[in-house]
Amino acid sequence: MAAKRKRKRISRTEISYLREYSYEIKVAIIFALGVFLLVEKLEIKHYLYLWVRGTLFFIGDIIKSVAGGFEFVIGTFETSDIVGIILIITAFFMVSKRWRERTIERNSSLINCPNCDGDFKRIRRTSYQRLQSFFWWVKVKHYECKNCSQTYMQMTERRS
Numbered sequence: 001m002a003a004k005r006k007r008k009r010i011s012r013t014e015i016s017y018l019r020e021y022s023y024e025i026k027v028a029i030i031f032a033l034g035v036f037l038l039v040e041k042l043e044i045k046h047y048l049y050l051w052v053r054g055t056l057f058f059i060g061d062i063i064k065s066v067a068g069g070f071e072f073v074i075g076t077f078e079t080s081d082i083v084g085i086i087l088i089i090t091a092f093f094m095v096s097k098r099w100r101e102r103t104i105e106r107n108s109s110l111i112n113c114p115n116c117d118g119d120f121k122r123i124r125r126t127s128y129q130r131l132q133s134f135f136w137w138v139k140v141k142h143y144e145c146k147n148c149s150q151t152y153m154q155m156t157e158r159r160s
């Protein structure tokens, strides 16, 4: 009880002390805040300036290195090389397109097992089939015969 009273008395005197000098304290706080804001603003401006400058220089460096890379590529490969590469890529693309059409043609209709005429159940696709489905933009289903465990793939065009 005594301790409590003591504490109360102390806090009361602290409050009265604060009340007495409240005006000065407010002024001091306002003054400090003003000085802080001024200094801080200058600091912020300085850092902002440094940051913007750094960012611009960084972007400039990126543009420079990209341009350098292009120059390197163009300097290294001659026009005939580039045409050659384009032709090879086109040939690959054409072969892939034909191969895709053939694979769809062969694997689109699948009702019963060609081996034993059994029923199918769906099984997980292999990663190769998933790649085919992605790159060829086709629907791929993987089946297993319930009878003879032979696996088959069905490939159809995506309808969309």
Ligand SMILES: [Zn+2]
Binding pocket: 113, 114, 115, 116, 117, 118, 145, 146, 147, 148, 149, 150
């Ligand atoms: Zn079968």
